[in-house]
Structure formats: C-alpha cells, structure tokens
Amino acid sequence: MTAPVDVGLDIGGSKILGVAVTADGDVLARERVATALGPDGVARGAAAVVEALRARTGRQVSAPIGVGIPGIVDPRRGTVKHAVNLGLHGEWYPLADLLADRLGVPVVVENDVNAATLGARLVEGVADLVYLGLGTGLAAGVVLDGRLRRGIAGAAGEVGHLPLGGFGVERERCQCGQHGCLELVASGRALERAWPVEEGHAAAAVFAASAAGDARAVAVRDRFAAGVAAGVRVLGLAVDPRLVVLGGGVAQVGEPLLTAVGAALRAQAAESPFLASLDLAARLRLVPPDRPVAALGAARLGRTPR
Structure with a gap:
C-alpha cells in the first residue's frame, strides 16, 4: 500500500x-x-x-x-x-x-513565520535555530530543543517591534503604534521607502546599485544590513541559537545579503570581545532558494507538538 x-x-x-x-x-x-x-x-x-x-x-x-x-x-x-x-x-x-x-x-493552522521556522529546521537539521523573516515587515521564529517557541501571547520572535536607538527613527511611528521600532529600518517596507522603484523589488535594486558603486545605494544597503544585524544580535543574546537563518522576500537577494549582514555583525562586535567571542556572523545562513520552507514547515505541523 x-x-x-x-x-x-x-x-x-x-x-x-x-x-x-x-x-x-x-x-x-x-x-x-x-x-x-x-x-x-x-x-x-x-x-x-x-x-x-x-x-x-x-x-x-x-x-x-x-x-x-x-x-x-x-x-x-x-x-x-x-x-x-x-x-x-x-x-x-x-x-x-x-x-x-x-x-x-482535519486542518491545523500556524503563523507563516513559525511555519517557515519549522521548515528551516527541517532543511538545516538542527534542534536550535532562529528564522529571521525579512519580508514586508520583520519577525522571527524560534525553535529550541526541537520545539517551536510561540510564547504566552504568541509574540515570541517579534523583534521587529523592539524600539532601538542609533538609526535615526526614534520619532517615527511604527504600524504597531510604538516609535523607533527596528522594523522601520530592517524590513522590505523600509527598503522601499529608502529606495523607491517603479517596477521590480527595492531590495534587488538597491543591492545591484550598491554593487555597481552607487554611493547612496551603499549607504542604504549598509544601514539596512546594520538593522538586520541588530535583530540577529538581540536574538543571539536572548536564545543563543546554533543557527540564524535569513528568509523572506528580501533574502532572495542571496549571498550579497549574507555578506552585508555578516560584515555588519563583525563591525558591531569589533569593540566588544564578548560579542566577538559569540561569532554570530558564522551562524548566519540563507534559506536555500529551491526550498519552500514555509510550505515544508506547514506540512510538518501535524507532527509538531502543539
């Protein structure tokens, strides 16, 4: 059968x-x-x-x-x-x-970032992992000891709504109602605001322009990468995962994104022996472009402890 x-x-x-x-x-x-x-x-x-x-x-x-x-x-x-x-x-x-x-x-339903996190765990084959979804917004999923961590209110991993200083957005209001959230810097929507395009995707356009030497594009790319690195740093210090997997629409940029975020992490750790010892840049991974992690993770929901 x-x-x-x-x-x-x-x-x-x-x-x-x-x-x-x-x-x-x-x-x-x-x-x-x-x-x-x-x-x-x-x-x-x-x-x-x-x-x-x-x-x-x-x-x-x-x-x-x-x-x-x-x-x-x-x-x-x-x-x-x-x-x-x-x-x-x-x-x-x-x-x-x-x-x-x-x-x-029967049908089970899960938040799409959590489903993608389970898919990333399946692809990477590790029990401790954070998936950082760089989509229109910014959110993470967390798997610890093989179990998805949702939180009491389902808010585990919502790093996009951490108000962080140093990016010049302290007075800007986020869609969540707070001011100065990381999502205002490190998200697809943030890239669209900083580098508007008439067609195609802002992420692809700004990374292509920066690779071609456009100084303004380099500044936009590096500010975005520093914001993503700040999110990685928060997650690394909070749960100390084996891997941090970058996914979502912006991750389709590929290796240039990984390089930029890794460089930002190393720069942020340059004056901190403690941060340098964690080597968060070495834990970064990209979602493989041929692996639909959100659908794969959803397929495993029936086998996942609720």
Missing part, C-alpha cells in the same frame, strides 16, 4: 503554494495558485491546491493538513485575524474548520 503524504500550504497575499511531502521530507509535488482575497476566496483556493496535490500524487493525504498564514493566529482553535493582505479583517476567521469541511480532513 502506498504511504500517504503530508500536505502543507503557504498562504500569502499573492499566491497559495502547496507541497506534498513524504515522511522522509522528500517533496513529491508542488502546486501554486493565485490568492483570491476574502474568506471564501482563501478557503476555495487552499482547497483547490490540496485537491490538485491529491490528483498529482495519487496518494491519500495524512491528517492533519498544515497551513501557514500571515496575521494573528490561534493555533489551538485554528483561527486567524488581521491578515489584511488576504482580506481577512476584524473577527477571528475559522480557517481550520472551513477547510476541514471542504476537504474531509
């Missing part, structure tokens, strides 16, 4: 990506559809991806199906709210129940 597959979904504002994965972590199939916004659109698109994966693999789906989604998530109830890029506003949206009704299989 052919073994069933684990299925994980990464639901984002532009696409829903699903993977069918064996118990050993091999990806048998992928399916991607454009996201239709709103409660019905999200559920309909997610169900379509699962059905397509069933058809492509010819296998039964293990229960439960895992879903990673942005917004505020209650994993125990399988609900989500304030996923504004998906058209999910206000009240708790019972995504797990709605999908389970459509598919006839």
Whole structure:
C-alpha cells in the first residue's frame, strides 16, 4: 500500500503554494495558485491546491493538513485575524474548520513565520535555530530543543517591534503604534521607502546599485544590513541559537545579503570581545532558494507538538 503524504500550504497575499511531502521530507509535488482575497476566496483556493496535490500524487493525504498564514493566529482553535493582505479583517476567521469541511480532513493552522521556522529546521537539521523573516515587515521564529517557541501571547520572535536607538527613527511611528521600532529600518517596507522603484523589488535594486558603486545605494544597503544585524544580535543574546537563518522576500537577494549582514555583525562586535567571542556572523545562513520552507514547515505541523 502506498504511504500517504503530508500536505502543507503557504498562504500569502499573492499566491497559495502547496507541497506534498513524504515522511522522509522528500517533496513529491508542488502546486501554486493565485490568492483570491476574502474568506471564501482563501478557503476555495487552499482547497483547490490540496485537491490538485491529491490528483498529482495519487496518494491519500495524512491528517492533519498544515497551513501557514500571515496575521494573528490561534493555533489551538485554528483561527486567524488581521491578515489584511488576504482580506481577512476584524473577527477571528475559522480557517481550520472551513477547510476541514471542504476537504474531509482535519486542518491545523500556524503563523507563516513559525511555519517557515519549522521548515528551516527541517532543511538545516538542527534542534536550535532562529528564522529571521525579512519580508514586508520583520519577525522571527524560534525553535529550541526541537520545539517551536510561540510564547504566552504568541509574540515570541517579534523583534521587529523592539524600539532601538542609533538609526535615526526614534520619532517615527511604527504600524504597531510604538516609535523607533527596528522594523522601520530592517524590513522590505523600509527598503522601499529608502529606495523607491517603479517596477521590480527595492531590495534587488538597491543591492545591484550598491554593487555597481552607487554611493547612496551603499549607504542604504549598509544601514539596512546594520538593522538586520541588530535583530540577529538581540536574538543571539536572548536564545543563543546554533543557527540564524535569513528568509523572506528580501533574502532572495542571496549571498550579497549574507555578506552585508555578516560584515555588519563583525563591525558591531569589533569593540566588544564578548560579542566577538559569540561569532554570530558564522551562524548566519540563507534559506536555500529551491526550498519552500514555509510550505515544508506547514506540512510538518501535524507532527509538531502543539
């Protein structure tokens, strides 16, 4: 009898990506559809991806199906709210129940950064790891001794909302309501403000321009890298992980991002023997571009202690 597959979904504002994965972590199939916004659109698109994966693999789906989604998530109830890029506003949206009704299989739901963290842990094969998501905002996921740390209020890893001085944004208001948050410096949105482009991605544009010797681009890149390094430093001092994995949309820049953040970490440690001894730059990794870590992590949610 052919073994069933684990299925994980990464639901984002532009696409829903699903993977069918064996118990050993091999990806048998992928399916991607454009996201239709709103409660019905999200559920309909997610169900379509699962059905397509069933058809492509010819296998039964293990229960439960895992879903990673942005917004505020209650994993125990399988609900989500304030996923504004998906058209999910206000009240708790019972995504797990709605999908389970459509598919006839139980569903578990997790925040997308936490799902990506579990995927990064699977890819790297270590039990202590931090995933730093450099997307529109800035947030981290933490795995300690093989277990995902969510926190009492689900706020573990929200380093983007740490107000830190030294970047000149102390008077600027963050979307969270505080002033001077790290996310105002070290996020995709921050790069878009500092280096606006008419098409394409600001991160790719500013790193390309800095590589070509544009002095202003170099300054934007180095300020951004210093902000990311500050987040890495906070996480390193808080939980002392074996690895810090950089992911999210900005991480598609690749090795130049790793080089810039590593250089910033070494510069920040230059006058501190204590920081230098931690060698945080050596712990940095990039998400492999061919590994959809959020979907992979979602596929493992049914095997993860809740």
